[in-house]
Amino acid sequence: MKHKDALDEFRLGVCYYPEHWPEELWDDDFRRMKELGFSVVRVAEFAWSIFEPVEGEFQFGLFDRALALADKHGLKVIIGTPTATPPAWLTHKYPEVLNVTQEGVMLRHGLRRHYNYNSKKYHELSAIITRKLAEHFKDHPAVIGWQIDNEFNCEIGEFYSQADHDAFREWCRNKYGTLDKLNEAWGTVFWSQTYSDWEQVFLPRPTPAHKQFNPHLVLDEKRFISDSTIAYAKIQADILREVVPHHWLTTNGLFGHLDSHRLTDDLLDFFSYDSYPQFSTIHYDPNEENRLADRGSSQTLSAIRSISPSFCIMEQQSGPGGWVNRMDMPSPKPGQMRLWTYQSIAHGANMVLYFRWRTATVGTEIYWHGINDYHNRPNRRVREAGQIGAELAQAGGWITSTRYAADIALLRDYDNEWDGEYDVWHGPFSWQSGKAWFKALTRRHIPSDTLFMRPETTLSDLERYKVLVYPHPAIMRDETASLLEQYVRGGGIVIFGCRTGYKDERGHCYMRPFPGAAAELTGISVEEFTMVKGSRPATSMKWEGEEDAVTRADSFNDVLLPERDTVEVVARYASDYYAGKPAVTRNKVGSGEAWYFGAVFNEASAGQIIKRLGLESPAAGLLELPEQVELAVRRDDEGSLYFLLNFSEEPVVITVEGEKSDLLTGAKLSGAISLEGFGVLVLS
Ligand code: GLA
Numbered sequence: 001m002k003h004k005d006a007l008d009e010f011r012l013g014v015c016y017y018p019e020h021w022p023e024e025l026w027d028d029d030f031r032r033m034k035e036l037g038f039s040v041v042r043v044a045e046f047a048w049s050i051f052e053p054v055e056g057e058f059q060f061g062l063f064d065r066a067l068a069l070a071d072k073h074g075l076k077v078i079i080g081t082p083t084a085t086p087p088a089w090l091t092h093k094y095p096e097v098l099n100v101t102q103e104g105v106m107l108r109h110g111l112r113r114h115y116n117y118n119s120k121k122y123h124e125l126s127a128i129i130t131r132k133l134a135e136h137f138k139d140h141p142a143v144i145g146w147q148i149d150n151e152f153n154c155e156i157g158e159f160y161s162q163a164d165h166d167a168f169r170e171w172c173r174n175k176y177g178t179l180d181k182l183n184e185a186w187g188t189v190f191w192s193q194t195y196s197d198w199e200q201v202f203l204p205r206p207t208p209a210h211k212q213f214n215p216h217l218v219l220d221e222k223r224f225i226s227d228s229t230i231a232y233a234k235i236q237a238d239i240l241r242e243v244v245p246h247h248w249l250t251t252n253g254l255f256g257h258l259d260s261h262r263l264t265d266d267l268l269d270f271f272s273y274d275s276y277p278q279f280s281t282i283h284y285d286p287n288e289e290n291r292l293a294d295r296g297s298s299q300t301l302s303a304i305r306s307i308s309p310s311f312c313i314m315e316q317q318s319g320p321g322g323w324v325n326r327m328d329m330p331s332p333k334p335g336q337m338r339l340w341t342y343q344s345i346a347h348g349a350n351m352v353l354y355f356r357w358r359t360a361t362v363g364t365e366i367y368w369h370g371i372n373d374y375h376n377r378p379n380r381r382v383r384e385a386g387q388i389g390a391e392l393a394q395a396g397g398w399i400t401s402t403r404y405a406a407d408i409a410l411l412r413d414y415d416n417e418w419d420g421e422y423d424v425w426h427g428p429f430s431w432q433s434g435k436a437w438f439k440a441l442t443r444r445h446i447p448s449d450t451l452f453m454r455p456e457t458t459l460s461d462l463e464r465y466k467v468l469v470y471p472h473p474a475i476m477r478d479e480t481a482s483l484l485e486q487y488v489r490g491g492g493i494v495i496f497g498c499r500t501g502y503k504d505e506r507g508h509c510y511m512r513p514f515p516g517a518a519a520e521l522t523g524i525s526v527e528e529f530t531m532v533k534g535s536r537p538a539t540s541m542k543w544e545g546e547e548d549a550v551t552r553a554d555s556f557n558d559v560l561l562p563e564r565d566t567v568e569v570v571a572r573y574a575s576d577y578y579a580g581k582p583a584v585t586r587n588k589v590g591s592g593e594a595w596y597f598g599a600v601f602n603e604a605s606a607g608q609i610i611k612r613l614g615l616e617s618p619a620a621g622l623l624e625l626p627e628q629v630e631l632a633v634r635r636d637d638e639g640s641l642y643f644l645l646n647f648s649e650e651p652v653v654i655t656v657e658g659e660k661s662d663l664l665t666g667a668k669l670s671g672a673i674s675l676e677g678f679g680v681l682v683l684s
Contacts, residue, residue: 011351012039012389012392017357026069036386037392040076040077043063044133045079052132078146078250081240086109086115096162097125118166123235131239147272147314149251152229157225167228182201185220204217222421226259253274254304271311273314275313278317292438295647301343310350312349319369322368336678358371394663398684401636402634404447404449407466408447411451411470414454416475429556429600430472443627447633458483466493468484472498474499476518488589496522496597498598500514501516502516503516514558515558519563522595523585524562527581528559530557532557539557539599540553540574541573542572552604553575553583559598569585571584584596622658622660623657626653628648642683651674656673657670661683
């Protein structure tokens with residue numbers, strides 16, 4: 001039974017590791033947490049060797065004492081099952097539980113996440129530790145929920161142990177039934193790859209050309225990893241549902257090769273995300289136009305929201321981050337941690353825990369800073385956490401009753417992401433275009449959702465939006481195309497980019513004119529196409545009806561041929577031998593429209609489409625906002641909360657038409673007001 005009310009009450013908290021600290025510190029630590037306005041701590045997710053120092057011998061004393069103190073201070077507790085860190089005795093005695101690289105190198109004890117999902121031995125040992133913990137803590141008054149494992153597929157998302165190869169063979173047998181079907185699905189007729197016995201089937205192994213494999217096998221591999229992860233998580237979820245049905249379940253992500261939607265639907269009450277906004281600043285591409293810096297992680301938060309409309313941030317960055325020899329992030333500036341906290345909340349978080357209470361003095365993460373420094377004296381970050389705690393003690397109640405509101409969704413799906421990881425003829429485009437759209441929208445203060453197209457997706461899921469942007473769904477099932485067509489007939493607007501619709505779900509190319517499955521809906525065909533790179537100079541397109549409206553036609557060009565008289569040409573190529581040919585079209589279908597954009601999107605071209613569709617900010621007429629400020633709207637039946645997040649370091653001016661009040665301070669605001677650098681307002 002799912003706990004629908006798990007996130008009804010707002011909670012702020014912190015990740016705490018009592019096993020890292022002298023016991024004399026615990027009481028004071030919990031006392032100060034409470035003082036900061038925290039109400040929840042997460043513990044134990046790496047503590048297997050504390051609970052089971054020797055195989056079969058369990059001890060709970062350390063956590064019993066710590067949890068008793070947490071309870072004394074009125075803090076609630078989330079327990080993490082410790083399976084991300086199997087102890088040394090375990091991997092030494094049962095090396096078959098370890099993960100192995102594709103080249104066959106066994107990944108040994110010494111970091112974390114060194115196990116594989118398919119070892120029967122690991123299933124057995126994980127089940128034992130999970131059951132022991134659940135039985136021990138099931139009646140503890142402080143415990144409210146469980147985190148399964150920690151960050152599935154972080155560190156590594158590929159598995160090649162013997163157990164994985166064996167399980168993959170079984171998975172293929174279940175999926176295909178016969179070798180003939182498997183051979184057909186993987187197109188093994190090509191290069192004489194035909195399998196004549198199941199024993200010949202393996203996960204991809206090294207081949208004569210570096211990292212080159214059968215593309216259909218590689219796509220199935222990703223599906224297999226996701227299924228293996230979920231099957232492994234289910235072992236723990238089933239035990240927890242049986243022993244602690246009164247507690248909620250979650251896990252923290254978000255990592256690759258995992259259908260986190262299915263994981264959540266099948267096993268969890270809600271999904272949790274670990275938010276380190278500085279990853280989007282240290283990993284930025286210096287050539288990227290108009291970067292959004294730490295605001296870029298708003299787009300990731302929208303993907304989390306598509307998994308769980310309300311979610312938990314299990315780890316919110318609260319200091320400079322880094323491992324000893326990798327990831328060396330700057331310290332958040334004054335106000336930035338608060339900004340990031342409200343960024344998470346604006347996007348749907350109803351529970352936020354900082355990572356971590358105090359920076360570790362030993363181990364890989366001695367530079368992954370917590371709120372408190374090693375010296376444990378008051379510091380700026382502790383004060384900032386206290387300010388947030390006080391604000392949310394007032395504002396949290398209203399916030400949790402609301403949901404993020406958007407009229408436009410950017411579509412993604414697992415098939416294309418997993419296929420696109422390997423297929424450079426479409427994969428990189430989706431990321432490029434998704435970002436361009438997100439930037440174009442957020443700079444115009446138009447909130448957007450991410451929506452994952454899944455076999456379960458229904459028409460009413462789509463009908464919540466006026467506009468759907470599905471940038472480059474190379475793989476498109478005919479069922480997906482017909483669902484989108486129903487949406488459009490009913491008045492929806494769908495926008496595709498180049499490389500749409502030409503592959504089936506096995507990754508075979510359809511023997512149909514492009515855009516394959518989407519040809520009917522878009523009313524066009526693709527006359528010819530080309531990559532635009534290397535010796536091919538950049539191309540551009542000119543938009544109809546507007547003097548000088550020329551935008552780049554990035555990365556790939558589909559030259560379009562209207563096939564129906566319902567098709568209007570919106571832009572034409574302005575360069576190369578196909579100058580003058582259609583580049584962007586819109587097709588009227590029923591009361592809606594299907595657009596086809598022949599290239600990879602950039603901000604300027606997304607801007608053209610936004611303008612032509614007349615899309616506006618929900619704050620239009622209410623608030624005047626500069627581009628540095630992100631707008632998020634959370635709504636309930638009572639009204640709307642406007643989250644204004646200033647991602648720049650400088651103060652900006654916003655204008656409030658009429659009067660609004662700031663939920664965080666109670667201040668009444670109207671007219672032109674200055675919002676401080678990294679400042680936040682929540683207006684109602
Ligand atoms: C992840 C993990 C944490 C910690 C932080 C910082 O999010 O879940 O245990 O390692 O990263 O590296």
